[in-house]
Amino acid sequence: MSDQTQTIPLEATMPAAxxxxxxxxxxxxxxxxxxxLPLALILFFFLLLPILTIVIVSFWGATEYSIYxxxxxxxxxxxxTSPVTYQVFLNTIKYAVIAWAATLLIGFTIAYFxxxxxxxxxxxxxxxxxxxxxxxxxxxxxxxxxxxxxGRNGIxxxxxxxxxxxxxxxxxxxxSDFAVILAFVHLYTLFMxxxxxxxxxxxxxxxxxxxxxxxxxGFQTLTNVIIPLTKPGIMIGSIFVIxxxxxxxxxxxxxxxxxxxNVGRLISNDIGLLQYPSACATAVIxxxxxxxxxxxxxxxxxxxxxL
Amino acid sequence: xxxxxxxxxxSRRSVLKGAAATAGAALGSGAITGFxxxxxxNIKDVKLRQFGTGxxxxxxVAQKVKEDLGFTLEMTALDSDSVTQRAATQPDSFDxxxxxxxxxxxxxxxxxxxxxxxxxxxxxxxxxxxxxxxxLTPESVxxxxxxxxxxxxxxxxxxxxxxxxxxxWMTLIPTIYNADTxxxxxxxxxxxxxxxxxxxxxxxxxxxxxxxxxxxxxxDMAMVCEAMGEIAYGDKGNMTRExxxxxxxxxxxxxxxxxxxxxxxxxxxxxxxxxSGEVVIQSMWSPAITAVKSRGISCVYQPLKEGYRSxxxxxxxxxxxxxxxxxxxxxxxxWYLSGWVGGYLMxxxxxxxxxxxxxxxxxxxxxxYWFEGKEATDVITSPTGDKLAAAGETRDGxxxxxxxxxxxxxxxxxxxxxxxxxxxxxxxxx
Numbered sequence: 001m002s003d004q005t006q007t008i009p010l011e012a013t014m015p016a017a018x019x020x021x022x023x024x025x026x027x028x029x030x031x032x033x034x035x036x037l038p039l040a041l042i043l044f045f046f047l048l049l050p051i052l053t054i055v056i057v058s059f060w061g062a063t064e065y066s067i068y069x070x071x072x073x074x075x076x077x078x079x080x081t082s083p084v085t086y087q088v089f090l091n092t093i094k095y096a097v098i099a100w101a102a103t104l105l106i107g108f109t110i111a112y113f114x115x116x117x118x119x120x121x122x123x124x125x126x127x128x129x130x131x132x133x134x135x136x137x138x139x140x141x142x143x144x145x146x147x148x149x150x151g152r153n154g155i156x157x158x159x160x161x162x163x164x165x166x167x168x169x170x171x172x173x174x175x176s177d178f179a180v181i182l183a184f185v186h187l188y189t190l191f192m193x194x195x196x197x198x199x200x201x202x203x204x205x206x207x208x209x210x211x212x213x214x215x216x217x218g219f220q221t222l223t224n225v226i227i228p229l230t231k232p233g234i235m236i237g238s239i240f241v242i243x244x245x246x247x248x249x250x251x252x253x254x255x256x257x258x259x260x261x262n263v264g265r266l267i268s269n270d271i272g273l274l275q276y277p278s279a280c281a282t283a284v285i286x287x288x289x290x291x292x293x294x295x296x297x298x299x300x301x302x303x304x305x306x307l
Numbered sequence: 308x309x310x311x312x313x314x315x316x317x318s319r320r321s322v323l324k325g326a327a328a329t330a331g332a333a334l335g336s337g338a339i340t341g342f343x344x345x346x347x348x349n350i351k352d353v354k355l356r357q358f359g360t361g362x363x364x365x366x367x368v369a370q371k372v373k374e375d376l377g378f379t380l381e382m383t384a385l386d387s388d389s390v391t392q393r394a395a396t397q398p399d400s401f402d403x404x405x406x407x408x409x410x411x412x413x414x415x416x417x418x419x420x421x422x423x424x425x426x427x428x429x430x431x432x433x434x435x436x437x438x439x440x441x442x443l444t445p446e447s448v449x450x451x452x453x454x455x456x457x458x459x460x461x462x463x464x465x466x467x468x469x470x471x472x473x474x475x476w477m478t479l480i481p482t483i484y485n486a487d488t489x490x491x492x493x494x495x496x497x498x499x500x501x502x503x504x505x506x507x508x509x510x511x512x513x514x515x516x517x518x519x520x521x522x523x524x525x526x527d528m529a530m531v532c533e534a535m536g537e538i539a540y541g542d543k544g545n546m547t548r549e550x551x552x553x554x555x556x557x558x559x560x561x562x563x564x565x566x567x568x569x570x571x572x573x574x575x576x577x578x579x580x581x582x583s584g585e586v587v588i589q590s591m592w593s594p595a596i597t598a599v600k601s602r603g604i605s606c607v608y609q610p611l612k613e614g615y616r617s618x619x620x621x622x623x624x625x626x627x628x629x630x631x632x633x634x635x636x637x638x639x640x641x642w643y644l645s646g647w648v649g650g651y652l653m654x655x656x657x658x659x660x661x662x663x664x665x666x667x668x669x670x671x672x673x674x675x676y677w678f679e680g681k682e683a684t685d686v687i688t689s690p691t692g693d694k695l696a697a698a699g700e701t702r703d704g705x706x707x708x709x710x711x712x713x714x715x716x717x718x719x720x721x722x723x724x725x726x727x728x729x730x731x732x733x734x735x736x737x
Contacts, residue, residue, distance in 0.1 A: 066396055084733045091736075153584050171513055174585070175569045257569020257580075258519045259562070261736035269735070272388050273521070273728050 051287070058280035067276050075281035085266075085282075089289065092262040095177075095252070096245045096293075099184040103241050104234065106185065107192025111233075112226070114193075115200035116208075131193055134186075143183045143251055150174040150182075175257035183255045184245055191244065192237035199233030200226070235301045239294055246290050350377045353635045358383040359405025360390055362594075362657070363483045363620060367690070368648055376642055378635050387520075394419060394623075403636060404623045409453040409522070409720045411479050411623065415467070420623040422461050422476035427637050430644040433661045435711075438481040438619070439473050443711055452526070452544025452717030455481060455619045479621030480640050481660035483652050486615035486710045489527075490581060490591030494605045503527075503534040503613050506588060507561050516580055516589035517558075519570035521731035522724075526616050526716055527590045528554050534613045544719030548726055555730045559737045570735070574598075581606055593656045596703075601693045608703040614715030615704075621660075653677050654690050658707060680706030 026034075061070040079085050110131065118124045134142055149155050150173040157169040172178055203226065211221040227234075249264025263286045270279035357364070357380055364384040372380045383401075385393065391413055394404045398419035406414065414420065425431045436442050441449045441456035449456075459478055460470040469478070491500050496511075506515055506527075518524050529543040532554050540550055561567070568586050571577045578598045580586040591608065599606040622643070624636050642648075649659025650668025654677065659665040666674050675681035680702055687696040696702075704710045721727055 078729075082733075084736045088736050147579075148583070151583050151585055253572075257516075257567075258572060258735065259567065259569060261732075266732065266736070269732055272386075274388060274392050275728075 054280045054283050057277055058284050060277040060280075062275050062277045067274075075278045076285075078278070079281050079285065088261050088263055088266055089285075091260065092246055092264075092286075095180060095184065095262060096242050098181050099188065099245045100238060100241050102181065102185045103189045103192045104238065107189050107237060108196055108230075108234070110189075110193050111196035111200055111230075114197055115203075116226075128197065131190055135190065139187060140250065140254075142187060143254060146179065146183055146186070146255065147174060150179055175255070175259060177256070177260065179255040180252055180260060183251050184248070187251065188241045188244055191240035192234075195236040195240070196230055196233040199230050203229050231301045232303050235297060235303055238297060242293060242297075243290055246286065246293075349631055350635060353378040353632055354381060355379070355402045355632065355636060355639065356381045356383070356400070357403040357405055357622070358385060358390065358393060358401050359622075360384065360387050360407070360620070363405055363652065365651070367651065371647060372639065372642070375647070376635075376638055378639075380639070387522075398625055399627055402625050402628050402632060403639070404625065405482065405620060406479065406623060407618060407620045407718060408455040408458055408479065409618075409718045411621070412453050412458045412469075413720050415458065415461075415469070415478055418467060419626050420478065421626045421628065422464050422466060422478060423480060423624060423637075423640070424464070425473075425475045425477055427641075428477075428480065428644070429641050430661045430664060433663055434481060434644070435658075435660055435662065437484070437711065438621075438660060443708065447712060450614075450617065450714040450716050451540075451542045452719035454717050455479075455484070455621070459621075479623045480644070481619060481621040482643060482648070483621075483657045483659070484617065484619030484711075485593055485657050486617045486704070486714055487590075487592060488611055488615050488704070489588055489609050490577075490596050490599075491607050491609045492581060492584065492587040492605065493607050495584060495587045500588065500609050501612050503530045503611050506531050506590075507535070507557075507566060509564075509566070511566070511588050513565050513568055514585070514587045515567050516569055516571055516577075516586040517567065518577070518590045519572045519735060521728050522720065523616075523618075523718060524570075524590070525551070525554065525727055525731065526718065528558050530613060530616060530715065532557055534611075543716045545721050546723065546727070548723055551723060551727050551730055555734050559734050562734070562737060597656060597689065597693075597695055600695065601689075610704040610710070610713070614713045615710065616716050616718070617711070617714040618718040651690050654688075656702075658711065662707065676700075676702055678707050680704075680709060 057067070058075055059071050059073070060067050061072060061074065062068070114124055114127055118127060147154075151157070152169045152171065152174070154174070156173055157166075160166045161169065207225055207229075208221060211225050216224065246262075247264055249262065249268045252260055252262045252265055253268075263282060267279045267282050267286070270276070270282065355378065359382075364382045366382065369380040369382050372378065387407065387410065390404075390406055391410050393400060394406055394410065394414040395417050398417075404414075404420060411420075436444070436447075438455050438459055441454050457471075458469050459481075460472070460474045461468065461476050461478055462470050462474055463476055466474075466476060470476075489500070489503065489506060495514075505511070506517070517527055525546075526543060529538075529540060529546070529550075532538040533540055533543065535557075537557055538550060538553050540546060546554070569576075569580060571580055571589070574592065574595055577589065577591055577595045580589065581591070581595070581599045582602055582604050593608060596606050596608045622640065624633070628636055644661045644664065646659075646661070646664035646666075646668045649661060649665030653659050653662070653665050653669060654673055656677065658678075662678060666678070669677070672684045673687065676683045676687050676696065682701050683696050683698050685698050686694055687700075689695055
């Protein structure tokens with residue numbers, strides 16, 4: 001899965017890389033360009049053009065019910081001078097970091113178990129498919145089903161009270177940061193499991209045997225052999241989780257009972273109030289932030305080289 | 308209310324089936340109600356596109372229009388922000404706009420709607436005073452905010468500014484309105500609630516909610532702040548920046564102290580918050596109370612001494628309507644006011660612009676319960692058959708005159724709307 005998504009853009013951006021072969025009639029560069037054309041067109045019309053539109057509109061002006069072309073920095077000025085913006089971006093990053101750490105820990109453990117503890121391939125596949133079962137329902141349903149579970153009179157609270165562990169219902173279970181992060185972890189852990197499991201499966205088992213033969217403990221094998229070799233998978237999973245969490249708005253709205261804000265909600269509020277230019281400006285800033293985060297992450301691991 | 312869906316009133320098959328009966332139906336309705344009947348063979352080809360908020364965009368209405376009038380009414384339900392946007396920016400995408408009066412105030416200046424000649428409206432004289440002089444009864448005081456009559460008339464067919472009094476040219480024909488207040492769970496509160504101040508009472512810490520729709524939420528906030536005696540507003544429907552700042556500050560502090568369990572944005576969310584017991588007091592809409600009650604959970608639309616926050620909607624005609632379509636639209640309006648829709652809406656707890664025609668489409672028990680505030684003599688059911696009240700129960704807030712006579716403020720759009728929206732966003736993010 002991750003192989004596919006990673007190699008296709010590479011061909012699109014580096015068509016000349018395959019140019020060592022002798023071709024007949026057509027120059028290598030031309031055939032390369034032609035081969036990459038369909039994808040390039042799709043990316044242009046469905047990725048670049050929309051982003052360009054967003055950037056352009058972010059400089060427009062808006063009245064209460066219309067937007068008009070202009071070139072002004074009002075939207076950015078308001079955004080970058082408002083303390084709310086910084087607070088909300090901070091909150092977004094907080095969610096991303098905590099959700100990332102939790103999904104990494106859980107996802108790595110699951111992948112490790114599947115790859116190294118389950119011996120037969122049949123069981124590996126069966127258990128892996130088991131992990132994907134929740135994904136047969138929609139995101140929203142999986143998220144909303146937490147609400148009756150965590151509520152004041154929900155299953156969690158009533159069970160804890162029946163067991164005598166608490167006297168009063170725990171208020172912070174629902175409509176809190178805890179609920180938001182819980183939902184994120186639940187929704188996105190699989191995005192961590194899949195790429196990590198994928199890379200782990202490619203680790204040559206003889207390396208582990210060599211480590212064992214050389215007297216490495218289980219923990220040493222983990223930190224010196226498995227983790228370094230799983231880095232690309234971890235990085236791909238991290239990119240998935242971080243971009244998903246930073247771009248989310250609906251989870252935060254439902255699980256916090258609209259009481260918390262992240263950047264996605266800022267944008268969705270603006271759209272609801274027909275303030276498209278302001279929404280675009282926020283989206284541009286968010287895009288830059290996410291790209292920066294990913295750029296920093298890619299400094300640590302060269303995904304291309306390791307795939 | 309955030310979902311966008313197209314509601315096709317009538318399927319192709321029923322159009323075909325109904326084609327033969329159409330002539331008879333159109334003539335028949337004309338004969339009964341005495342409206343001018345358009346040439347039956349033409350009218351069946353007419354298709355009017357109506358859009359509006361979910362409350363009155365009902366499939367049953369489109370079906371009944373097909374039966375009674377013969378033409379097709381295509382309904383699109385949107386949330387109020389999208390409704391405003393479409394009315395203001397896409398005049399060719401609709402024939403009939405079903406909008407609220409405060410939206411009209413925003414949209415009318417764009418010139419996308421045309422004024423209606425009241426001499427063509429058969430029941431004009433019977434329309435409730437709120438929409439004409441602004442007064443429910445001659446001694447009523449007009450409430451703050453965007454009162455419907457203040458944006459209900461223009462000087463002439465091409466008028467762009469609102470007239471002070473009745474001119475014979477109406478912007479919107481009123482269709483539906485109600486008085487909103489706080490909803491409470493009497494079983495979980497256990498004492499009488501009488502004032503808007505209770506929303507911020509520390510007793511309900513972590514158990515209160517307010518709606519996250521800025522234009523309406525700010526009004527509920529203002530009702531609370533005024534009741535607390537913290538702020539004396541010049542006009543709650545048109546606050547100054549200073550008033551907005553103070554109002555938001557009071558609620559931000561309450562939010563930080565954990566007063567609110569959640570904010571809600573859609574109808575369903577408000578129902579679930581109340582029904583699950585997460586919240587015991589909150590801003591609410593009338594049909595949401597009904598939905599909680601229909602689950603067998605006690606819930607009261609509590610009348611409060613400071614009065615109600617009211618809203619009203621009406622239908623306006625697109626500027627581009629003319630000829631046969633325009634005639635059909637007038638016929639539709641006359642039909643709308645002739646009682647069937649009114650009865651349908653009143654049996655949901657809303658009010659009709661011409662109550663006396665609606666009366667003919669309601670049983671004596673229903674009329675007594677919904678309009679006169681009397682004890683129900685038998686089970687009260689909704690138009691879709693759900694049980695809403697048992698014999699012996701009375702409507703929260705009492706009669707039409709008790710409820711609509713106690714309106715403190717109308718839903719409004721402020722001059723400082725954009726400023727208010729920004730402050731509202733800060734409140735949510737705080």
